Amino acid sequence: MATHADISLYAKSSICIASDEDEMTLKELHHINKANAYPSQLITAQQCKEKYPMLKDDYVKGALFFPDEINADSRKTIPAITQYLVQGLGMHIINGKRIVDIYETENEAIVFDTAGDKWVGGQVIICNGSEYQSLFPEEFPKADIQLVKLQMMETIPQHTSIPGSVLTGWTIRRYESFSECPSYSRIKADEDKTSFQNQLGVHILFKQTANGSIILGDSHEYATIDEEHHLQLQDNNQSINDFMVAEAKKIMDIDYTMARTWAGCYSQSKKEPIFHKKIDHRIHVVTAIGGKGMTVSLGWAAQHINNIFS
Numbered sequence: 001m002a003t004h005a006d007i008s009l010y011a012k013s014s015i016c017i018a019s020d021e022d023e024m025t026l027k028e029l030h031h032i033n034k035a036n037a038y039p040s041q042l043i044t045a046q047q048c049k050e051k052y053p054m055l056k057d058d059y060v061k062g063a064l065f066f067p068d069e070i071n072a073d074s075r076k077t078i079p080a081i082t083q084y085l086v087q088g089l090g091m092h093i094i095n096g097k098r099i100v101d102i103y104e105t106e107n108e109a110i111v112f113d114t115a116g117d118k119w120v121g122g123q124v125i126i127c128n129g130s131e132y133q134s135l136f137p138e139e140f141p142k143a144d145i146q147l148v149k150l151q152m153m154e155t156i157p158q159h160t161s162i163p164g165s166v167l168t169g170w171t172i173r174r175y176e177s178f179s180e181c182p183s184y185s186r187i188k189a190d191e192d193k194t195s196f197q198n199q200l201g202v203h204i205l206f207k208q209t210a211n212g213s214i215i216l217g218d219s220h221e222y223a224t225i226d227e228e229h230h231l232q233l234q235d236n237n238q239s240i241n242d243f244m245v246a247e248a249k250k251i252m253d254i255d256y257t258m259a260r261t262w263a264g265c266y267s268q269s270k271k272e273p274i275f276h277k278k279i280d281h282r283i284h285v286v287t288a289i290g291g292k293g294m295t296v297s298l299g300w301a302a303q304h305i306n307n308i309f310s
């Protein structure tokens, strides 16, 4: 898409920084990447400091640098993709309708919104995100889906430049991509599961936006669909933000004056990379892609739609 329209993608790279010997397991990921022909460079603490002078000396033990990774700013990229779909590909998009009923006949699928308007199509794909009450609510509680609440922050614009996304030691301990490493299960087994960081699923990442501000995140709190109220989605828990800032200060010297903070939620299938189910012949539910939806959903959607129509 980026070759056809400006969808605000930046070829910027990313880096994962290890703070101790366990986290240097990123050497193992480097070998796996080599075998898969996925570019990554193992760099020393000194090289890392040269690339990111604002890093604290005593934090960095080494790092894995991904030169080919691409960054997107969701606040720009999502509207830009929508515009491209409408103006470039002639897609018809209607916003602001709440769908309350869907059924199918032999020849068509029929959808009703809250105003009573009726929409008719050959196939219907329901991508309800983390809203499980309106449509086919009986399908979800048994599906092993969990809700995940995240907290993030954004600083005021900085005077320094931080290229790409900077991910740190707790990221190495959390991210699925490291689970392929032979040492990963030992490192996980040794962790203190009762620590504040583990209980709140905190890892520290920094990402600079086009205006120079830095997005700092993030925490992860979990609940089942039935226990959504435990997450208090409307609240931004200050003690979690304070903890993340205190930890970030141990890693990077930047101005931590915050311009805004927010909480968000996504749903995640515990068993599968995504929940998808065909209901009868013309109705498909696709949801719970987890924390990777912005990254992989377009690719997955293309394949799924091809499968539906093949």
Ligand SMILES: Cc1cc2nc3c(=O)[nH]c(=O)nc-3n(C[C@H](O)[C@H](O)[C@H](O)COP(=O)(O)OP(=O)(O)OC[C@H]3O[C@@H](n4cnc5c(N)ncnc54)[C@H](O)[C@@H]3O)c2cc1C
Pocket (backbone or CB within 6 Å): 097, 098, 099, 100, 127, 128, 129, 130, 131, 134, 135, 150, 151, 152, 263, 264, 265, 266, 286, 287, 288, 289, 290, 291, 292, 293, 294, 295, 296, 297
């Ligand atoms: C703070 C935060 C940071 C994230 N960072 C990243 C990241 O860096 N990289 C990444 O890949 N992913 C990231 N994610 C995850 C990503 O946002 C999700 O995976 C993705 O949004 C899931 O897309 P979705 O379309 O399935 O659901 P959603 O984005 O939740 O969209 C579902 C939509 O359906 C609507 N809807 C539901 N029911 C109805 C109904 N009955 N009628 C009409 N509309 C309805 C909802 O209102 C909603 O707009 C992040 C998520 C959060 C919260």
